[in-house]
Amino acid sequence: MHTVAVLALDKVIPFDLSTPIEAFTRTRLPDGRAGYQVRVCAERPEVDAGSFLLRAPWGLDGLADADTVIVPGTADPAAPLPPAVHEALTAAAANGTRIASICTGTFALAAAGLLDGLRATTHWIAAGELAAAHPAIDVDPDVLYVDNGQLLTSAGAAAGLDLCLHLIRRDYGSAVAADAARLSVMPLEREGGQAQFIVQPYPSTPRGSALEPLLAWLQDNVGRDLALADIAARAGMSTRTLIRRFREQTGTTPLQWLHRARVRQAQHLLETTTHSVERIGAQVGFGSPTAFRDRFKRTTGVSPQTYRRTFR
DSSP states (O other), X not given: OEEEEEEOOTXXXXXXXXXXXXXXXXXXXXXXXBSEEEXXXXXXXXXXXXXXXXXXXXXXXXXXXXXXXXXXXXXXXXXXXXXXXXXXXXXXXXXXXXXXXXXXXXXXXXXXXXXXXSEEOOOGGGHHHHHHHOTTSEEOTTSSEEEOSSEEEEOSTTHHHHHHHHHHHHHHOHHHHHHHHXXXXXOSSOSSOGGGGSOOOOOOOOTTOTTHHHHHHHHHTTTSOOOHHHHHHHHTSOHHHHHHHHHXXXXXXXXXXXXXXXXXXXXXXXHHOOOOHHHHHHHTTOSSHHHHHHHHHHHHSSOHHHHHHHHX
């Protein structure tokens, strides 16, 4: 039987902790046998889980002979990794144990030096912090999970279940994983990544910037057919100067900023109106339905129709 050790760190997020416990303990093989033995392990017997205290039956020695170690997220991902936990994780990795993280649990793997040179993900709201603290990691904030073979990371909340189902499929095949997904009332594979859940922000611009009036005008005119020359004329500068100023003050180009503003407005309309996708694309300034669908999917990871079904 495959043994899964779930590592409960202090300030563990209860949702992240319960996800692998539920997913793996309910997995059944075709003959009815349990597919996994699940252990909850911790450095100390009592763990702070925020709104309650958790008593862990296993210590860190429970990681030593486990086939898989799961590290759920914590409410304070930037907290220093305890030396004993660091040692237990690096020893498990050196032993060839499969190690996976859920949500901000990625920070623990990063602090142990296990993700250097690899692609990884975490909850989108913490992705920037992870990338800044660990520049050797290729942080991808758009996906639900990343499988590097021995080391896997997942995005926030429900993405932990996507990861667990993926591991079940790796271990026992699609039929067993599909049965586990049905028990969880969850599709075996969800369309798109976590990009669809991100509220698309406008690039930050310092207050009082010379571009601030122009950006306000662009927000009010996203539905117009605007070329770079139109924007430059509105700003009263050459296109070359406009592009340079935009990059200096927003980190992007005028047209990229405009595309993002259009997608953000389209998200709002898909959530709050019954207008057709074609009409919304035209309302926010895309020249054709195809151009709208392509840009929307490139930005959010899903089609406009899928986004509407998810969020309306």
